[in-house]
Amino acid sequence: MSRVVANNTSSPSPVRDSVPFYDRREVAAMEMLQSSNNSPTFGHLLKCVGDVRKEVTGDETPVHQVLDMTDACPRSLPFVLSFSHITYSIKVRRKVTLQNLIRRKPATDPVSGETLFSATKTILNDISGEARDGEIMAVMGASGSGKSTLIDALANRMAKGSLKGEITLNGEQLESRLLKVISAYVMQDDLLFPMLTVEETLMFAAEFRLPRTLSKSKKKLRVQALIDQLGLRNAAKTVIGDEGHRGVSGGERRRVSIGTDIIHDPILLFLDEPTSGLDSTSAYMVVKVLQRIAQSGSVVIMSIHQPSYRILGLLDRMIFLSRGQTVYSGPPSNLPLYFSDFGHPIPDNENRTEFALDLIRELEGSPGGTKSLVEFNKSWQTLKRGNNNNNSESPSNGLLAKLSLKEAISASISRGKLVSGAAATANGTTFTNPTSMVPTFANPSWIEMAVLSKRSFTNSRRMPELFGSA
16 A cells, blocks of 8 residues: 555556556545645545545445544544443342231331332442443452442343433433444353354354344454454364363453454443453453453443452453442552542552452441441542542543534444444445444344354264264
8 A cells, every 4th residue: 555655646647547446546535635734534534535435436325424533532432431320229028027017017118118028128329430432440349249230230231120320321321222232241151162163153153243234254354353352363273162172271262252242343341250260361361352352442341359460450440349339439540549548558569459359348347337438439539520620621521522422333333343333334324313323133033043053053063972973
């Protein structure tokens, strides 16, 4: 490409006639850009290339609209997932005793909804925060603190009736259908076919989740790019394996599980303890992959039990939970100052997260519990918000005020995110709202059944023990 442009400056006509068809369009786009006095932005590049392509092919679909990004960060358009006052409670059976019957408690408490035979247990209590693209947010806490429940709540994986609060993306309410098509959820357990190779596993995921309007070659390119992004190039031809068949390592298996769920390159990625059961090095490599995914323009939110010092350096935001309440919310770098102000400074040469978790467990065992830390976190957050309001508005916040959710998703698709949405846009389809920008189902049911049947048959054919042969 550099050679073509260099030759074009001296003898434009011969070069234009000698280069291939697609290169001629790129040369024309570059000529249009060079005529401008200002350096071209990525938005202008998209517009010039797209408009030249439409002019050559005779396409009559609307041309690209260039977004005003002069005040924006050149990295990407920002996505901010905000959640406020998230509260989740369940009904549990209450043990009926003779003493309760004698007291003749009312059948139903009009305030709490409790009855003689059931009680209300709060799992999440007034949790707020935000996660941005390009960053990793980690939800931490002891077992039973509500980490997985918060991830499920943000990913819309629980009943709406018992969940209260507000979840927005760039300030707009997230509809359930839109959230499903722009997000991915990675479970804690790896559910993979043991006799398929890493490449085959990701290819079957591509055939299942990417639309049939994409050619086979483009799906293969997406799989190869994902293999490189996940750091699985050396294990691409290795089978997954199980307890009876030697295969990839535990860390590689976890990265394959992540790959099957992000084959469509989602904007939002939720993970439930992706480092569970892995050694320190494998866990670090998994989080390093998640960092690359976040830097590609995704919002990454995960729960993690106890990260190592190296993993802590990869995290951007943290939320510590204790019995469903927030005891800290902010970047890892603020932990020393936070606990120092609380009266429990973190000693030098000690892991910050281990100190925080140990202190939380100690407070949970005390008579007052973690109430003092919860109240201190609220006052700390109020003080921090006041300081932020006194500072000048950041460029990304200014861009958020100008861009609608539809415009942000459309620009993200133009950069290559949401492969299924990019395929629909390539067909010249215009959309009036964000929900219709990406189809709910990438393929009809008969294609999904065919892919699943082929995957199962391929795996079974390589396991002769299933058929009673050695």
